Amino acid sequence: MEDVLGRVLVVDDDEVIRQLIAVNLSLEGFQVETATDGQDCLDRVGSVQPDVITLDVMMPRLDGWMTATRLRGDESTNHIKIMMITARAQEDDKKRGLAIGVDAYLTKPFDPAELIQVVRDLALAARSTSA
Template sequence: MSGRVLVVDDSKVIRQLIRVNLELEGFEVVTAADGAECLEIVERVRPDVITLDVVMPRLDGLRTAERLRAGERTRDIPLAIVSACTQAELEGERVRAAGADAFLAKPFEPVELVRTVRGLAGARADRCRGAQTPARPPVRADRAV
């Protein structure tokens, strides 16, 4: 099972690291350098999953997540926050309120990144096929938000 992932991070190195790991697993990857660019391309790209850094110029990841959740065409796209900030530092409630489905702390293990994205993409595919699944199932109990 693969799909299209929109990777949003202001660090070119991190975007490339995520891209390579996901492409090796069969995902198609499109990147954006910040939240504003993400919002500009998301409807054209139509990703199955979006990974969002939190600290970015122009528009941060949590505000981007809030705007994605407010959009009729983007509200159901699974979102994974991938951040050097810990979930506690980001105030877990704020992450949940922004609509994130999963959280990965940087530095992350590539296998954990792939597992998280694959889980989110699979859950979305199940919903698109009409399977009875929760609206936003947690990817892993210890990492889901």
């Protein structure tokens, strides 16, 4: 087994948020790559091969909903754990995410400890199903 806890692709168009998430996860032992929006995520997911993707909802080019839908609809990526991290905290948004197949939902502003725990749980689940 690798020393890293798992590979995470952090997707957010806000550089400050993207770096905040990436630094917190890196310090915990995750291998982290970043993408600036949904299209960048889809372009990079094959080479990164993440266990978990953290995904913002509101982004240019391709939003988080469509990105998650495309990830779930593709046989090569439908196994990747998806965690939405968004300011959209409405119950309808959460239901939409669950309908798409999102594995976890965290609202901004978020507690870094909660972020780390949820990503750790998802990475463990991803690795146990692929082992």
